[in-house]
Amino acid sequence: MSAGWIAVAGLGPGDEALVTPEVTAALAEATDVVGYIPYVARVHPRAGLVLHASDNRVELDRAALALDLAEQGRRVVIVSSGDPGVFAMASALFEALEARPEQQDTDIRVLPGITAMLAAAARAGAPLGHDFCAINLSDNLKPFAEVERRLRHAVRGGFAMAFYNPRSRARPHQFGRVLEILREDCEAERLILFARAVSTPEEEITCLPLAEATVEMADMRTVVIVGTAATRRVGRWVYTPRSVPA
Amino acid sequence: MSAGWIAVAGLGPGDEALVTPEVTAALAEATDVVGYIPYVARVHPRAGLVLHASDNRVELDRAALALDLAEQGRRVVIVSSGDPGVFAMASALFEALEARPEQQDTDIRVLPGITAMLAAAARAGAPLGHDFCAINLSDNLKPFAEVERRLRHAVRGGFAMAFYNPRSRARPHQFGRVLEILREDCEAERLILFARAVSTPEEEITCLPLAEATVEMADMRTVVIVGTAATRRVGRWVYTPRSVPA
Numbered sequence: 123m124s125a126g127w128i129a130v131a132g133l134g135p136g137d138e139a140l141v142t143p144e145v146t147a148a149l150a151e152a153t154d155v156v157g158y159i160p161y162v163a164r165v166h167p168r169a170g171l172v173l174h175a176s177d178n179r180v181e182l183d184r185a186a187l188a189l190d191l192a193e194q195g196r197r198v199v200i201v202s203s204g205d206p207g208v209f210a211m212a213s214a215l216f217e218a219l220e221a222r223p224e225q226q227d228t229d230i231r232v233l234p235g236i237t238a239m240l241a242a243a244a245r246a247g248a249p250l251g252h253d254f255c256a257i258n259l260s261d262n263l264k265p266f267a268e269v270e271r272r273l274r275h276a277v278r279g280g281f282a283m284a285f286y287n288p289r290s291r292a293r294p295h296q297f298g299r300v301l302e303i304l305r306e307d308c309e310a311e312r313l314i315l316f317a318r319a320v321s322t323p324e325e326e327i328t329c330l331p332l333a334e335a336t337v338e339m340a341d342m343r344t345v346v347i348v349g350t351a352a353t354r355r356v357g358r359w360v361y362t363p364r365s366v367p368a
Numbered sequence: 369m370s371a372g373w374i375a376v377a378g379l380g381p382g383d384e385a386l387v388t389p390e391v392t393a394a395l396a397e398a399t400d401v402v403g404y405i406p407y408v409a410r411v412h413p414r415a416g417l418v419l420h421a422s423d424n425r426v427e428l429d430r431a432a433l434a435l436d437l438a439e440q441g442r443r444v445v446i447v448s449s450g451d452p453g454v455f456a457m458a459s460a461l462f463e464a465l466e467a468r469p470e471q472q473d474t475d476i477r478v479l480p481g482i483t484a485m486l487a488a489a490a491r492a493g494a495p496l497g498h499d500f501c502a503i504n505l506s507d508n509l510k511p512f513a514e515v516e517r518r519l520r521h522a523v524r525g526g527f528a529m530a531f532y533n534p535r536s537r538a539r540p541h542q543f544g545r546v547l548e549i550l551r552e553d554c555e556a557e558r559l560i561l562f563a564r565a566v567s568t569p570e571e572e573i574t575c576l577p578l579a580e581a582t583v584e585m586a587d588m589r590t591v592v593i594v595g596t597a598a599t600r601r602v603g604r605w606v607y608t609p610r611s612v613p614a
Contacts, residue, residue, distance in 0.1 A: 134388075137390070138389070139388060139389045139390035139393065140388050140389075140390055140480065141388070141389070142380075142385060142386050142387070142388060142482065143384070143385045143386075143387070143389070144383070144385035144386055147385065181610075205486050205490075206490070206494075207486060207489045207490055207494045207495075207496055207497060208486065208496065208497075209497075209498075209610075212490070212493065212494035212497060212607070213494040213497030213498070213607050213608060213609060213610045214610060215494075216493055216494055216497075216602050216605055216607035217607070217609060217610070219602050219603065219605070220602040226602065226603035227603065230605070232489075232490035232491070232493065232494065233490065234386065234482045234486045234487050234489075234490040235482075236388065236480045236481070236482070237486065240451050240453060240454065240480045240483065241480050243453045243478075243480075244451075244452070244453055244458070244478035244479065244480040245478070247458065247462055247478065248452075248453045248458035248459040248461075248462055248478065249453075250453050250454065251453060251454075251455075251458060251459030251462075252455075252459070252504070252510075253501065253502060253503045253504060253518055254501065254502055255499065255500065255501035255502070255522070255525075255527055256499060256500055256501070257499045258498070258499060263610050263611035263612065264498075264611060264612035264614075265612070265614045268526070268612050271525065271526075272499055272525045272526060272527065274525075275521040275522070275524055275525030275527075276501070276521070276525060276527075278521055279501075279517065279518045279520075279521030279522060279525070280514070280517075280518060281501055281518065281521075281522075356462050356465050356466040356472065357465065357472035357473065358472075359462055359465070359476070361458070361459050361462035361463070362459060363459060363463060364427075364455075364459045364460060364463070364509050365509035365510060366509065366510035366511070366514050368510075368511045
């Protein structure tokens with residue numbers, strides 16, 4: 123019987139002070155680390171630890187590799203940025219597991235991490251301080267019409283919103299469409315926050331009225347947060363009040 | 369000039385292995401800890417550290433106390449369970465700060481933590497593996513009609529959903545109304561997850577079809593997660609696929 127296992131671990135947004143002790147302990151026990159190149163680069167190399175870095179968009183191959191290694195008795199950490207359950211590797215692993223009924227008793231743990239929207243919100247104040255939603259703007263895995271539909275429900279429901287993967291080189295224009303949709307239903311003063319590379323030396327946080335937002339303010343390393351109609355500034359902070367008046 | 373500061377810190381869901389090093393460091397430097405009784409009880413007492421524990425529903429008093437202490441040069445950690453920016457103390461602090469223009473340059477940091485829905489999702493698999501929203505079901509600070517409205521938009525938008533504060537002694541029946549609304553628009557097989565006291569010795573995780581859910585399955589320590597139409601089981605896990613077919 124194999125003693126292999128898989129831990130799908132969230133490394134948080136970048137700062138080592140945001141990595142949980144649980145994740146640090148799993149990495150200390152691992153024989154193998156599997157993940158996207160820049161996330162594997164965040165793991166300290168040591169003798170006996172094999173690093174398997176792969177390119178973007180091969181999530182299922184990565185998950186299959188982890189299952190292969192665990193079957194061989196290896197102790198595998200799949201690393202994700204942020205939280206592994208938020209637009210990251212946990213779903214991909216379970217998708218790969220679904221295709222292997224013979225491995226469904228594999229010892230798997232999902233180790234949560236600080237996801238980008240919550241790190242960004244903390245830096246800015248408390249823009250997600252009331253009901254909110256998280257939407258992946260990429261249409262790699264869903265039609266963009268579905269993104270638009272969700273966006274409209276989020277706005278009309280009065281949710282604060284966090285957008286992951288707002289813009290990439292392959293999709294330079296869709297974020298412009300997102301801004302258009304927001305402007306149809308939100309007032310011009312609605313606050314929007316661009317949080318880039320949060321908790322790293324390249325961190326940049328910009329908060330401005332929706333009317334002044336441009337497509338170029340977002341890139342692959344940005345998480346975008348849109349407040350509710352009640353979101354406001356206090357000093358250098360931005361926050362969403364806890365109460366909704368009757 | 370005072371060297372006082374305030375850190376609003378997330379202690380995560382309960383397990384010390386889920387407290388970030390950043391939060392641990394802030395607690396080590398603090399002179400005062402302010403918070404709701406059970407959260408302050410999670411802080412290790414030490415000489416020179418004053419613990420100010422208060423009852424539920426006095427968030428603004430607690431924030432005001434922290435601002436008073438910081439003005440006196442104290443180093444104050446306001447402790448929240450989970451993440452301070454998710455239905456917790458960060459918004460209350462900025463609300464209190466708004467009423468004190470003279471203190472708006474107070475040295476404040478918000479230190480993110482592992483919020484309950486992400487800890488619960490990790491224990492169950494990856495039920496929030498695609499677009500999702502977080503709704504506070506309590507009507508302490510908003511009319512219940514607003515909860516209902518948001519719920520309908522969340523369901524119709526195809527979001528996975530996480531519910532905080534689903535039920536309390538003061539509000540024993542509203543969660544029944546929530547289940548009714550869900551049943552109007554969701555299929556009977558829709559998976560719903562009750563995660564109680566995640567990462568503590570009292571942890572209980574139950575996943576079942578919406579048709580079998582009852583009001584009694586939720587209490588004050590429960591976070592409820594409702595999957596999308598695509599959410600499914602694989603082995604002992606439950607996950608939401610990353611893709612939405614065209």
